[in-house]
Amino acid sequence: MKKSFKKFCSLALAVVMTASTLAGCGGSKPETSESSAGSSAAAESTTAGSGDTKAAATGSDGVLDIGYNQMVESLTPFRGNTLRNAPFMTQLYESLAVVNEIREMEPLVAKSWKTDDNGFTYNIEIWDRVSDSAGNKIDASDIVWFMQESMKRALKPVFAKVESVEQTGDYTLTVKMKSNIVGTFESLLRDTYAISKKSFEASPDEFGASLVSSSPYMVTEYTANSILSLEKRSDYWQDEANMPKCVRPSVKKLSYHCIKESSQMAIALETGIVDMVISLDPSSVKQFADNKDDYTVELADGSQGWQMFFSGADSSIVANNVKLRQAICYSIDENGLITGLLQGYGTPMYDVCPPMFNGFNQKWMEEDYYNFNLDKAKQLIKESGYNGEPISILTTSNTLSQRMAQMLQSYMMAIGIKVELKIVDMALYTATRLDGTQYDIVLNTIGGTFLSDHWSIRYDPAAYKTGDATSRHDNTLAELLYKTWTPSGYTEENIDAVHKYIKDTAIAYGMFNPQTIVVIRKDAGLEKEVLEYQGYIAPASSTFTNY
Amino acid sequence: MLKYVLKRLIWMIPIVLGVAILVFIMMTFCPGRPEEIILGPSATETELAAKRLELGLDDPIVLRLGRYMSDVFIHFDLGKSWLTNVDIISSIKERLPRTLMLTVATLLISVGIGIPLGVIAAIKQNKWQDSVCMVLALVGVAIPNFWLALLLVLQFSVKLNWLPALGIGTGLAGIKFYILPAISGSTGGLASCARQTRSAMLDVIRADYITTARSKGVPERDVIMKHALKNSLIPIITVMGTMFGHFLGGAMIIETIFAIPGMGTYIIEAVNSRDYPIVQGGSIFLAITFSFCMLIVDLLYAMVDPRIKAQYASGRKKRKVKANA
Numbered sequence: 001m002k003k004s005f006k007k008f009c010s011l012a013l014a015v016v017m018t019a020s021t022l023a024g025c026g027g028s029k030p031e032t033s034e035s036s037a038g039s040s041a042a043a044e045s046t047t048a049g050s051g052d053t054k055a056a057a058t059g060s061d062g063v064l065d066i067g068y069n070q071m072v073e074s075l076t077p078f079r080g081n082t083l084r085n086a087p088f089m090t091q092l093y094e095s096l097a098v099v100n101e102i103r104e105m106e107p108l109v110a111k112s113w114k115t116d117d118n119g120f121t122y123n124i125e126i127w128d129r130v131s132d133s134a135g136n137k138i139d140a141s142d143i144v145w146f147m148q149e150s151m152k153r154a155l156k157p158v159f160a161k162v163e164s165v166e167q168t169g170d171y172t173l174t175v176k177m178k179s180n181i182v183g184t185f186e187s188l189l190r191d192t193y194a195i196s197k198k199s200f201e202a203s204p205d206e207f208g209a210s211l212v213s214s215s216p217y218m219v220t221e222y223t224a225n226s227i228l229s230l231e232k233r234s235d236y237w238q239d240e241a242n243m244p245k246c247v248r249p250s251v252k253k254l255s256y257h258c259i260k261e262s263s264q265m266a267i268a269l270e271t272g273i274v275d276m277v278i279s280l281d282p283s284s285v286k287q288f289a290d291n292k293d294d295y296t297v298e299l300a301d302g303s304q305g306w307q308m309f310f311s312g313a314d315s316s317i318v319a320n321n322v323k324l325r326q327a328i329c330y331s332i333d334e335n336g337l338i339t340g341l342l343q344g345y346g347t348p349m350y351d352v353c354p355p356m357f358n359g360f361n362q363k364w365m366e367e368d369y370y371n372f373n374l375d376k377a378k379q380l381i382k383e384s385g386y387n388g389e390p391i392s393i394l395t396t397s398n399t400l401s402q403r404m405a406q407m408l409q410s411y412m413m414a415i416g417i418k419v420e421l422k423i424v425d426m427a428l429y430t431a432t433r434l435d436g437t438q439y440d441i442v443l444n445t446i447g448g449t450f451l452s453d454h455w456s457i458r459y460d461p462a463a464y465k466t467g468d469a470t471s472r473h474d475n476t477l478a479e480l481l482y483k484t485w486t487p488s489g490y491t492e493e494n495i496d497a498v499h500k501y502i503k504d505t506a507i508a509y510g511m512f513n514p515q516t517i518v519v520i521r522k523d524a525g526l527e528k529e530v531l532e533y534q535g536y537i538a539p540a541s542s543t544f545t546n547y
Numbered sequence: 548m549l550k551y552v553l554k555r556l557i558w559m560i561p562i563v564l565g566v567a568i569l570v571f572i573m574m575t576f577c578p579g580r581p582e583e584i585i586l587g588p589s590a591t592e593t594e595l596a597a598k599r600l601e602l603g604l605d606d607p608i609v610l611r612l613g614r615y616m617s618d619v620f621i622h623f624d625l626g627k628s629w630l631t632n633v634d635i636i637s638s639i640k641e642r643l644p645r646t647l648m649l650t651v652a653t654l655l656i657s658v659g660i661g662i663p664l665g666v667i668a669a670i671k672q673n674k675w676q677d678s679v680c681m682v683l684a685l686v687g688v689a690i691p692n693f694w695l696a697l698l699l700v701l702q703f704s705v706k707l708n709w710l711p712a713l714g715i716g717t718g719l720a721g722i723k724f725y726i727l728p729a730i731s732g733s734t735g736g737l738a739s740c741a742r743q744t745r746s747a748m749l750d751v752i753r754a755d756y757i758t759t760a761r762s763k764g765v766p767e768r769d770v771i772m773k774h775a776l777k778n779s780l781i782p783i784i785t786v787m788g789t790m791f792g793h794f795l796g797g798a799m800i801i802e803t804i805f806a807i808p809g810m811g812t813y814i815i816e817a818v819n820s821r822d823y824p825i826v827q828g829g830s831i832f833l834a835i836t837f838s839f840c841m842l843i844v845d846l847l848y849a850m851v852d853p854r855i856k857a858q859y860a861s862g863r864k865k866r867k868v869k870a871n872a
Contacts, residue, residue, distance in 0.1 A: 154586070157586050160593075209633075209637075223715065226715055257714065264700070264804060268713060270705060271712055273712060427577070431583060
């Protein structure tokens with residue numbers, strides 16, 4: 001009796017504990033309707049369903065709190081390309097020019113620039129009243145110093161493309177470029193910050209944790225990888241009317257909270273810790289999209305897209321078999337990938353670059369870009385003479401890439417292709433992705449502003465020791481590419497020729513473009529939104545009732 | 548006793564040196580090219596080669612190791628991050644207190660609940676209380692802490708709004724930020740502590756001196772607390788020491804979930820981006836911290852057990868005897 005009572009108590013306790021623990025899993029709001037994601041509008045508002053939110057009221061402290069999923073490990077202006085596109089970078093440092101929402105360069109610290117030799121030499125004039133928050137004047141010597149220091153530190157590849165930089169007057173300088181590839185100088189303008197040399201040298205940690213700002217904001221609080229708070233400066237040098245809309249300061253105080261874990265990001269929004277989140281994980285969107293009374297969900301087409309690149313190394317089975325490559329492209333259901341990987345928050349691609357790239361031709365969107373066609377894929381695989389040899393796919397070990405590779409494996413198996421997955425960590429991936437002998441297909445996502453940025457990284461046979469980025473030596477493509485590189489050759493006709501060549505030969509294939517998901521609490525009082533160059537809301541430049 | 552402490556401190560030197568050499572060699576043979584990660588996909592071969600040269604990655608490993616050891620142990624300079632150029636010592640100074648705070652809080656919860664559970668289980672051996680405690684311990688070991696963390700956040704932050712879901716705070720107000728992370732991280736340790744305490748208590752509780760104490764009429768409470776528990780503490784302290792090291796090095800998951808910028812995330816991010824100086828510097832710091840922790844454990848042994856204290860002191864006596872002979 002005693003023994004069975006003991007057993008009963010233990011069992012009951014275990015059941016109660018399990019039930020109470022699992023109880024925390026439920027409690028989500030009833031599903032009422034599907035989120036209306038998936039359209040390709042550059043920035044659309046999506047809301048659905050209803051429900052009650054009992055989050056804390058926001059706005060009482062006058063600070064716009066923003067959740068962001070990347071770490072801010074240092075405020076230093078001398079850094080690699082990490083965080084280059086982070087929304088707070090323009091509030092930390094002011095650059096010579098910015099890319100606006102329609103992906104055109106707009107001057108900021110620079111007043112103007114011009115070239116007389118088809119993009120090899122540029123004369124830049126900067127504003128004569130630039131000053132930082134410590135009251136130091138910034139002139140051409142500071143800009144020259146920043147460029148030279150960046151060249152010396154070699155953290156951003158664009159500075160390696162500068163031949164020399166020279167001060168020609170108090171507010172003028174001349175930059176000589178090693179190459180005149182379209183987009184290189186524009187990147188340089190964007191990556192050159194206006195920083196007073198004097199302020200920088202006085203800083204004990206090279207602006208690592210505290211900085212003297214030349215932007216309309218100054219840093220009021222910073223904890224590495226945790227929080228970055230900014231406040232609008234009252235002594236900012238520029239008349240706001242002269243500034244590009246996407247960097248014009250509207251919000252007085254804002255804080256960026258680094259939250260890497262996706263469910264915590266959603267919780268932070270739900271509980272009012274943050275007023276809005278940028279880059280919310282698709283798996284967490286539904287609860288907000290279903291509650292349009294309390295949240296606004298904005299979707300912006302991504303600026304990179306996911307591509308598959310076929311190896312160009314002679315040892316690879318796909319390198320010299322166009323039909324096999326085309327069969328693979330036709331076997332992929334891009335909408336299936338978007339649904340399976342992104343819960344519908346993505347768009348198909350029509351080129352290796354997404355439509356947001358400067359130079360993208362809208363007419364490409366009407367063409368057949370390897371639209372999923374199993375019959376055609378099977379026909380092509382027969383014609384290709386594929387002999388059953390396994391094809392390897394190289395990708396990184398992050399969740400999205402792994403799942404993508406697994407889905408691609410299933411699609412390719414459906415047309416009789418054997419697939420081996422090579423899933424490695426980021427560092428190993430970086431070390432092998434340029435070596436086409438290590439894989440048959442590599443999955444990648446490449447950013448940039450201009451089509452030529454992407455092309456020069458991927459398809460220039462002179463770029464790497466082994467050829468292009470997949471060890472291919474395609475001189476026909478190189479000829480077409482080189483024509484588009486100069487400012488005078490960057491024409492619709494030349495660009496179209498490159499697009500057509502890459503598409504017809506299927507050396508690379510643009511699969512899908514994930515959307516950036518921004519969710520804003522309604523009680524933040526968004527009145528007027530301003531978009532930044534990646535197509536999503538620029539928090540500091542938009543108008544909020546409470547901030 | 549002081550001599551013993553000094554001896555142990557001297558022993559820490561080869562340990563830290565060993566860790567530094569081992570981590571340096573492991574990172575060197577780790578696949579992946581740091582210069583590619585730093586410069587990104589658009590860098591050309593020439594730019595990559597220049598970066599390798601600048602970082603000294605083309606130098607022979609012995610030369611690099613010598614340079615590193617000289618920087619660290621002669622100039623006390625851990626260097627700067629390759630990616631951000633931020634001084635590593637200052638980054639560690641900022642992050643280590645947070646990880647230590649989290650570790651200590653986690654340890655306190657594990658020990659504070661684990662020991663009483665173990666004691667109850669032992670003195671009520673084979674009764675329902677024992678079963679309940681052991682079921683609790685089993686659940687503690689079985690629950691993944693990242694899962695428990697999210698459940699706790701849903702309950703205490705989202706539903707009840709009692710505690711912050713994430714982030715860090717300053718001063719006394721900052722303590723509340725560590726409550727959920729510490730609870731989430733403590734379940735495994737709590738369970739080990741409870742099981743270890745039960746086992747150690749069961750060994751002691753049947754000893755003759757406990758029977759003697761009882762027969763002398765010593766109150767049961769005193770028998771358990773003063774005689775049994777005190778004599779069971781040695782294995783428990785050992786478990787606590789290893790738990791401390793486990794929490795210190797394994798805080799990464801909890802730090803990521805609760806957005807705590809501590810040592811765990813710092814080192815893991817650096818490993819992923821092959822930022823060698825951070826991995827090496829962070830590991831050295833953790834090794835030093837862990838060695839100090841182990842020293843404290845050994846000193847606690849002496850406090851708890853006079854025989855061990857006598858052993859520490861006997862080293863000196865033996866030497867004196869030898870000298871006299």
